[in-house]
Amino acid sequence: MIRLPRRRTGRMVREQHVTIELDGRTVPVRIRHHPRARRLILRIDPERDGLVVTLPPQAPADEGLELARRKGKWIVGRLDALPPRIAFADGATVPFLGADHVVRHRPLGRRPVWRENGEINVSGGSEHLPRRLRDWLENQARYEIGCRVAEKARRLGRAFGRVGLRDTHSRWGSCSAAGNFSFCWRLIMMPAHVLDYVVAHEVAHLEAMDHGAGFWRTVGELTIDSTEARAWLHRHGARLRRYG
Numbered sequence: 389m390i391r392l393p394r395r396r397t398g399r400m401v402r403e404q405h406v407t408i409e410l411d412g413r414t415v416p417v418r419i420r421h422h423p424r425a426r427r428l429i430l431r432i433d434p435e436r437d438g439l440v441v442t443l444p445p446q447a448p449a450d451e452g453l454e455l456a457r458r459k460g461k462w463i464v465g466r467l468d469a470l471p472p473r474i475a476f477a478d479g480a481t482v483p484f485l486g487a488d489h490v491v492r493h494r495p496l497g498r499r500p501v502w503r504e505n506g507e508i509n510v511s512g513g514s515e516h517l518p519r520r521l522r523d524w525l526e527n528q529a530r531y532e533i534g535c536r537v538a539e540k541a542r543r544l545g546r547a548f549g550r551v552g553l554r555d556t557h558s559r560w561g562s563c564s565a566a567g568n569f570s571f572c573w574r575l576i577m578m579p580a581h582v583l584d585y586v587v588a589h590e591v592a593h594l595e596a597m598d599h600g601a602g603f604w605r606t607v608g609e610l611t612i613d614s615t616e617a618r619a620w621l622h623r624h625g626a627r628l629r630r631y632g
């Protein structure tokens with residue numbers, strides 16, 4: 389997995405949703421009791437304009453909320469600094485494989501969704517546009533990612549299980565010990581070489597579950613420029629969480 393190495397989401401993660409007042413503002417908070425958390429972690433949640441509090445299994449949720457209140461100013465500052473939200477709507481600019489595309493509502497279009505000349509056209513009623521566009525992006529992601537997983541696994545001579553797609557909150561991809569993959573559909577918005585790196589990273593986990601030297605050698609064999617791709621993710625990754 390990519391953003392939070394060494395952490396696997398087990399079945400024992402318990403989640404609660406609450407809101408707290410910080411600096412005169414109502415902030416949604418996701419409280420997660422994680423079996424492998426060693427300490428309390430506060431993280432900004434760019435999808436919900438909120439906060440994620442991760443706690444060790446036995447720690448009381450109040451401890452996390454107390455820390456959040458103490459750091460209220462800092463948290464609100466971080467939330468204010470998030471990139472603007474871009475809703476899926478007519479006229480919106482949405483990246484597709486790294487290239488900006490303008491979304492156009494074409495009520496009478498013959499196809500549900502099609503991409504042409506820097507535009508993504510969506511037919512049907514405007515109330516269905518967000519869902520139709522999202523479904524289409526997911527399908528494109530499934531195709532792009534699926535082809536690359538198959539090709540890279542073949543190069544390693546490794547079998548793999550399922551390739552699932554999710555709106556994962558903190559990770560772009562993951563690979564289970566059984567060789568099942570899960571990827572975030574938002575990868576389809578990234579430049580192709582970055583998407584390629586994310587896939588290469590997870591496929592390389594078929595050989596090594598750690599992030600040791602051997603693992604990175606394998607990644608290097610499976611994709612062109614992982615250093616640049618990682619820098620891109622670091623700089624722009626959070627922005628992609630703001631679409632739709």
Ligand SMILES: [Zn+2]
Nearest residue numbers: 389390393589
């Ligand atoms: Zn990894």
